[in-house]
Amino acid sequence: MKHSENKKNWPLWEVFVRSKRGLGHKHVGSLRASDAQMAVENARDVYTRRQEGISIWVVESKNIIASDPGQIDSLFDPASDKPYRHPTFYDVPNEVKNI
Amino acid sequence: MKNMEKDKEDIFNLIIEKDDKIEPKDWMPEKYRHTMIRQISQHAHSEVVGMLPEGNWITRAPSLRRKAALLAKIQDEAGHGLYLYSAAETLGADREELIEELHTGKAKYSSIFNYPTLSWADIGAIGWLVDGAAIMNQVMLCRTSYGPYSRAMVRICKEESFHQRQGFDILLTLCRGTIEQKEMAQDALNRWWYPSLMMFGPKDKDSVHSAYSVQMKIKRLSNDELRQRFVDTTVPQAEYLGIKIPDKNLKFNEKTGHYDFSEPDWNEFYSVINGNGPCNRDRIKVRNQAYENGKWVRDAATAYAEKQILKKIKNETL
Ligand SMILES: [Fe+2]
Ligand SMILES: [Fe+2]
Ligand SMILES: [Fe+2]
Numbered sequence: 001m002k003h004s005e006n007k008k009n010w011p012l013w014e015v016f017v018r019s020k021r022g023l024g025h026k027h028v029g030s031l032r033a034s035d036a037q038m039a040v041e042n043a044r045d046v047y048t049r050r051q052e053g054i055s056i057w058v059v060e061s062k063n064i065i066a067s068d069p070g071q072i073d074s075l076f077d078p079a080s081d082k083p084y085r086h087p088t089f090y091d092v093p094n095e096v097k098n099i
Numbered sequence: 100m101k102n103m104e105k106d107k108e109d110i111f112n113l114i115i116e117k118d119d120k121i122e123p124k125d126w127m128p129e130k131y132r133h134t135m136i137r138q139i140s141q142h143a144h145s146e147v148v149g150m151l152p153e154g155n156w157i158t159r160a161p162s163l164r165r166k167a168a169l170l171a172k173i174q175d176e177a178g179h180g181l182y183l184y185s186a187a188e189t190l191g192a193d194r195e196e197l198i199e200e201l202h203t204g205k206a207k208y209s210s211i212f213n214y215p216t217l218s219w220a221d222i223g224a225i226g227w228l229v230d231g232a233a234i235m236n237q238v239m240l241c242r243t244s245y246g247p248y249s250r251a252m253v254r255i256c257k258e259e260s261f262h263q264r265q266g267f268d269i270l271l272t273l274c275r276g277t278i279e280q281k282e283m284a285q286d287a288l289n290r291w292w293y294p295s296l297m298m299f300g301p302k303d304k305d306s307v308h309s310a311y312s313v314q315m316k317i318k319r320l321s322n323d324e325l326r327q328r329f330v331d332t333t334v335p336q337a338e339y340l341g342i343k344i345p346d347k348n349l350k351f352n353e354k355t356g357h358y359d360f361s362e363p364d365w366n367e368f369y370s371v372i373n374g375n376g377p378c379n380r381d382r383i384k385v386r387n388q389a390y391e392n393g394k395w396v397r398d399a400a401t402a403y404a405e406k407q408i409l410k411k412i413k414n415e416t417l
Binding site: 008009010012015028029031032034035038045046049050066068069070 | 122124125174175178182185188193194195250251254258281381397399401403404407
């Protein structure tokens with residue numbers, strides 16, 4: 001029997017793990033699972049076997065909207081010609097403290 | 100149109116040149132995509148099939164501690180398989196199709212897993228030599244040019260080092276034991292040494308994909324370079340164990356600063372790769388059985404998920 005003939009891939013889920021309190025969830029990888037609950041359980045088994053986390057998010061991959069890598073310039077370039085957004089743009093006289 | 104293709108290829112080459120990573124949505128040449136899918140899926144298959152020779156000894160591990168460690172190691176290998184199939188999927192590969200290629204014997208996996216595990220010492224030798232060789236390869240692959248593959252490798256390398264240590268620990272215990280136990284360790288080394296050397300692939304001059312892989316920074320070191328590294332690090336470890344590497348030509352070369360060593364039997368390598376090793380047929384058979392036997396579980400989980408969705412829709416429309 002060919003697997004892919006009667007194939008029904010389980011949905012793909014992206015897994016995010018918070019390693020400890022005070023930190024954000026970080027993308028760690030993906031997995032396939034039949035539903036959200038199984039995705040959380042499998043993520044626990046696969047991505048947190050060595051105390052890598054205390055909280056897991058799973059999101060079905062198809063629900064993630066990504067920016068287009070071809071638009072890197074138009075999306076992210078404008079920031080580079082605005083150096084005045086950075087504190088180092090401003091010269092503060094040596095005599096002035098705590099600023 | 101032609102020009103746009105050319106622009107994209109220039110951007111791609113620039114990323115590779117700058118040692119940046121290629122990410123899933125980036126444009127990439129078809130050859131790069133195919134090479135990547137082939138390499139990552141073969142790697143994934145190797146992790147999965149690699150569980151079989153060791154699984155053979157779980158129930159016969161000599162103590163509860165050894166059994167727990169071996170189970171944990173094998174569970175890691177299952178995880179490695181998963182990370183890698185996921186990485187292959189980011190390139191547009193279909194997981195079911197990849198698994199089907201493995202189960203029909205179309206896909207290749209590391210030749211080493213087609214050798215049998217005849218004694219408990221083999222479990223030690225696998226951890227020490229086979230995981231040791233895999234680590235050498237995988238440390239290099241942490242710097243591979245494809246982002247998801249490189250990230251999977253970083254995770255895998257973090258998990259691997261205990262694999263090698265638990266193997267070495269098994270052999271160290273045997274080597275400090277009775278004469279018979281030390282003989283078991285020696286016998287395991289005799290059988291696993293050359294197959295471990297084969298793990299790095301054919302000699303550079305005979306390797307079909309090597310040049311492209313190095314050019315695209317998929318691989319950072321050649322097969323022969325990795326093999327030499329492996330020999331150089333492993334010889335002193337064998338000396339510490341007090342067992343002998345089965346190679347009359349093994350000798351430290353003062354001039355090169357490396358060990359000279361004998362090549363494995365490359366005819367044997369090609370024969371095993373082409374399906375004629377001692378355990379090829381059995382490995383594929385066991386994988387197929389596992390897949391068939393797990394079918395009802397997969398079907399049940401799918402049916403359950405569908406039912407939950409229907410229930411939710413019903414509740415919402417009430
Ligand atoms: Fe592994
Ligand atoms: Fe591996
Ligand atoms: Fe391993």
